[in-house]
Amino acid sequence: MNNQPNLTIERSSVELTKEDFVSDQMVKWCPGCGAHAILSSVANVFPKIGYRKENFMFVSGIGCSSRFPYYVNTYGIHGIHGRAAAIASGVKISNPHLSVWVATGDGDSMAIGGNHFIHIIRRNIDVNIMLFNNQIYGLTKGQYSPTTPMGSVTKTSPQGTIEHPFNPGELVLGAQGTFFARVIDAVPRLMTEVMFEAAKHDGTSVVEILQNCVIFADKTHDSVTNKEHRDDRTIVLRNGEPMIFGKDKNKGIRLNGTKLEVVTLGENGITKDDLLVHDAYQHDPGIHLMLAKMSYPHFPVALGVIRSAMYPTYDDMVEEQITYAKAKQKIKTVDDLLNSGETWEIQ
Amino acid sequence: MVKTKSNVIQKDAVVVKFVGDSGDGMQLSGTLFSDTAALEGLDLATFPDYPAEIRAPHNTIAGVSGFQVHVGAKKIETTGDLCDVLVAMNPASLKANLKWAKPGATIIVDENAFDEAALKKSGYTENPLENDSLSGYNLVKAPVTLLTREAVKHLSLDNKSADRSKNMFALGMMYHLFGWGFDHTYEFFGKKFKNKPDVIAANKAVLEAGFNYAETIEALSSVFQVSKAKMEPGRYRNITGNVATAWGFLAASERSGRPLFLGSYPITPATEILIELAKYKSLGAKVFQAEDEIAGICSAIGASYTGSLALTSTSGPGLSLKSEAIGLAVMTELPLVIVNVQRGGPSTGLPTKSEQSDLYQALFGRNGECPVVVIAASSSANCFYYAYMASKIAMEHMTPVILLTDGYLGNGSQLFRIPKVAELPEIKPPIAKPNDPDFKPYRRNPETLARQWALPGTEGLRHRVGGLEKEDIYGNVSTDPLNHQKMVDLREAKVQKIAEFIPEQEITGAKEGDVLVVSWGGTFGPVSEAVEALQKEGKSISHAHFNYIMPLPRNTASVLNGFKKVIVCELNSGQFVNYLKMTHPGHNYRKYNKVQGLPFTVTELVNVFNATLEEK
Numbered sequence: 001m002n003n004q005p006n007l008t009i010e011r012s013s014v015e016l017t018k019e020d021f022v023s024d025q026m027v028k029w030c031p032g033c034g035a036h037a038i039l040s041s042v043a044n045v046f047p048k049i050g051y052r053k054e055n056f057m058f059v060s061g062i063g064c065s066s067r068f069p070y071y072v073n074t075y076g077i078h079g080i081h082g083r084a085a086a087i088a089s090g091v092k093i094s095n096p097h098l099s100v101w102v103a104t105g106d107g108d109s110m111a112i113g114g115n116h117f118i119h120i121i122r123r124n125i126d127v128n129i130m131l132f133n134n135q136i137y138g139l140t141k142g143q144y145s146p147t148t149p150m151g152s153v154t155k156t157s158p159q160g161t162i163e164h165p166f167n168p169g170e171l172v173l174g175a176q177g178t179f180f181a182r183v184i185d186a187v188p189r190l191m192t193e194v195m196f197e198a199a200k201h202d203g204t205s206v207v208e209i210l211q212n213c214v215i216f217a218d219k220t221h222d223s224v225t226n227k228e229h230r231d232d233r234t235i236v237l238r239n240g241e242p243m244i245f246g247k248d249k250n251k252g253i254r255l256n257g258t259k260l261e262v263v264t265l266g267e268n269g270i271t272k273d274d275l276l277v278h279d280a281y282q283h284d285p286g287i288h289l290m291l292a293k294m295s296y297p298h299f300p301v302a303l304g305v306i307r308s309a310m311y312p313t314y315d316d317m318v319e320e321q322i323t324y325a326k327a328k329q330k331i332k333t334v335d336d337l338l339n340s341g342e343t344w345e346i347q
Numbered sequence: 348m349v350k351t352k353s354n355v356i357q358k359d360a361v362v363v364k365f366v367g368d369s370g371d372g373m374q375l376s377g378t379l380f381s382d383t384a385a386l387e388g389l390d391l392a393t394f395p396d397y398p399a400e401i402r403a404p405h406n407t408i409a410g411v412s413g414f415q416v417h418v419g420a421k422k423i424e425t426t427g428d429l430c431d432v433l434v435a436m437n438p439a440s441l442k443a444n445l446k447w448a449k450p451g452a453t454i455i456v457d458e459n460a461f462d463e464a465a466l467k468k469s470g471y472t473e474n475p476l477e478n479d480s481l482s483g484y485n486l487v488k489a490p491v492t493l494l495t496r497e498a499v500k501h502l503s504l505d506n507k508s509a510d511r512s513k514n515m516f517a518l519g520m521m522y523h524l525f526g527w528g529f530d531h532t533y534e535f536f537g538k539k540f541k542n543k544p545d546v547i548a549a550n551k552a553v554l555e556a557g558f559n560y561a562e563t564i565e566a567l568s569s570v571f572q573v574s575k576a577k578m579e580p581g582r583y584r585n586i587t588g589n590v591a592t593a594w595g596f597l598a599a600s601e602r603s604g605r606p607l608f609l610g611s612y613p614i615t616p617a618t619e620i621l622i623e624l625a626k627y628k629s630l631g632a633k634v635f636q637a638e639d640e641i642a643g644i645c646s647a648i649g650a651s652y653t654g655s656l657a658l659t660s661t662s663g664p665g666l667s668l669k670s671e672a673i674g675l676a677v678m679t680e681l682p683l684v685i686v687n688v689q690r691g692g693p694s695t696g697l698p699t700k701s702e703q704s705d706l707y708q709a710l711f712g713r714n715g716e717c718p719v720v721v722i723a724a725s726s727s728a729n730c731f732y733y734a735y736m737a738s739k740i741a742m743e744h745m746t747p748v749i750l751l752t753d754g755y756l757g758n759g760s761q762l763f764r765i766p767k768v769a770e771l772p773e774i775k776p777p778i779a780k781p782n783d784p785d786f787k788p789y790r791r792n793p794e795t796l797a798r799q800w801a802l803p804g805t806e807g808l809r810h811r812v813g814g815l816e817k818e819d820i821y822g823n824v825s826t827d828p829l830n831h832q833k834m835v836d837l838r839e840a841k842v843q844k845i846a847e848f849i850p851e852q853e854i855t856g857a858k859e860g861d862v863l864v865v866s867w868g869g870t871f872g873p874v875s876e877a878v879e880a881l882q883k884e885g886k887s888i889s890h891a892h893f894n895y896i897m898p899l900p901r902n903t904a905s906v907l908n909g910f911k912k913v914i915v916c917e918l919n920s921g922q923f924v925n926y927l928k929m930t931h932p933g934h935n936y937r938k939y940n941k942v943q944g945l946p947f948t949v950t951e952l953v954n955v956f957n958a959t960l961e962e963k
Binding site: 010023025052053054055057058059062069070073074075076077078079080083086087088089090091092093094095097098115116119318321322324325326328329331332333334335337338339341342343344345346347 | 382385386388578579580581582583584585594597598601606608610627628629630631633635637638639641642645646647648649650651652653654655657671672674675679765766767768803804805806807808809810811812813814815823824
């Protein structure tokens, strides 16, 4: 794989640092909110990506996560509810030399913005989407969202929700997504690593961040992400490596018939060779979908880059069509156009 | 062409309407007739009238498709109230259109199409060709189907294929009626059916057969003669309003140096703008067919921020969906043109019919104090100019502009004098310079109150915009009460200031008098003709037709002041008259409104204006 991020974006001639991306605005998220760690990871990874600082652009919708553009010193649009993906599509198509990032939440992108979310993915526009999934509407103070676990008691579900939640990875792959990764807000190292991979990927990348909302859905991901048991209940996928997890590195995932299965190394003669080896780059999304859907308690939750498949991007194809048309079409100027076809002179 | 019978009737203008079943090729007959008229040196306006359904049931009223064309030796501003010649290819089309024929009009029918089944489907209880119901007309019963089959006999086509050329028989008859040649039509066959010599031969044979038939029969012994129109010298073409709109945008993009981006979702009757712009990638036009109306405008806002001439095209229901995003463009003070090709509403309404009922929506249909510029085109051809001006104003004043056209303007066509792009007004977008130490996102040019356009990628200008209220000058988020008041006032003042940059309102006729007729947008044709007719009779009546609606031209008050009565005519229930009452109170306003999905006729307007003149 190519280790250089997208070459159509101009690279910085000077070494950039975290300070280059810190804005002068006061960060107004609640103390303890998972978003602080995400902001810090972005400021850490942007200099490493290496583009000119003027070529980064943030777009957001509405919600706690969507205040993000104000807190990063890049070009940015804080849009309207649900529409970040649509705005970002216009940004990237209009100027493909920008590295475009979307900050969005589970309500913003999967409820009101669900349509734009699936269509940007289907088109494979080269935009990086950071999906802050805290399973709750925070800015409106605690209503259930499309990812809230069924049965959860929230302000609008006093008897518990009766809705089946979305698994974002499943939706991304259903929309023919080419890149999907999952991280935890409390593990910044993996987060920056995955964001770098997302930047490198040509096409729409979706990074689901399991984020904690300290006020309205505190510890919503705790059964999986708590440090105490995180190693046993999650698996960090790395391309080319066998799927091993657990505090003692003794558990693994294997394919048994058409299903995934958790096995213990050394039991029943199971060795490393029996385990699935992660292939994030394969086109067939079958295994990727099974990995994205793994959930506790039957499986560890998959973290890291689950899928990163190479497909042509919409924005590249737009440019190709324009180049081709400019070479082939007879109409080169608007005057040519105005005088094309049936015209006649009146004296 | 040799005319053997020379009973020639001189005409200033003639209205011809081709009607038939959806599959009868009436749009093609009409188009070829119009193009030939234009090449003969006549001025013209056309309007296609087709059903909302793609293939409505055969031979029914619902399936009638029509094409009306008004040709003349004078300036043609309307497609004509009633027709002088009606060509009807089946009973349903005759039944649906007879009311649009002038008393005594020539009606040409395909008598072979009036069989029992077709008569029944169209709702006729008896054959109108065989009773005296059409005695008030010059009825020409032509055996079109039979003679068409006869004419192509030598080509061994089956009847179905032969019948496809029926429309050319009717066209041939019309060419005889007007004394026009076949050259352009032959040229068209040659291009259209390049590799199908049989089809070319069939169409030519049928066209000639129709011409010869018309020459032979007594009923058409007289022919029309329409002399060449006196038009401003120059190069001309025929153009529909939607194509003219698209081309106006392309011209504005080229002249301003800003790449064109259209984010749009298909909707009748605006789709042709999307289709047309999608053709011109060679001019760098980027056209994004979005997943919905909201994505159409939001993608355009994203493109605008990055420096494109950003556009979104739609019709009424789509404008409703775009309302919130228009607010975002107002708050972020980004250039954006929203085209609304108006149709009948509310809700899905009358998708293929025309109306002016979205004016309130354009002016007021958003949350908050949310001023946008509103401009309306008034002819199919000047859609080009107003699309150009909408783009110029949007970019130079950093504001969204709503351009109102309508189904009649969009689908109708007119002759268009081809301009040179270099001769169009200059467009100078206020683009911020790299590393400008004085740059602040919301610092304004005192003359226009427009902020600068700082394009991503530019060194030293990184900044954020968004829908939250902005701090004056600095553009940071602000909830300060006095700042909010100031920004609300500034956004309003910025739009009002545009009045200093647009032309003054013109009056056709005397600047003072009894009655001022006020109209706006797509009704220019019939209103101006009606006023002109009364002016010729010496009546004290003048006409002011508005293209700039928000802001109004700076001399609007003095225009209104000169008249005892002001009658405002619109195809809605009175939206512009109420807007004038609000902005310019104290005049003796009357109104004339129609909301039927139909344009005004000159006749009805003359009657209304006469009544207004006589009223005490």
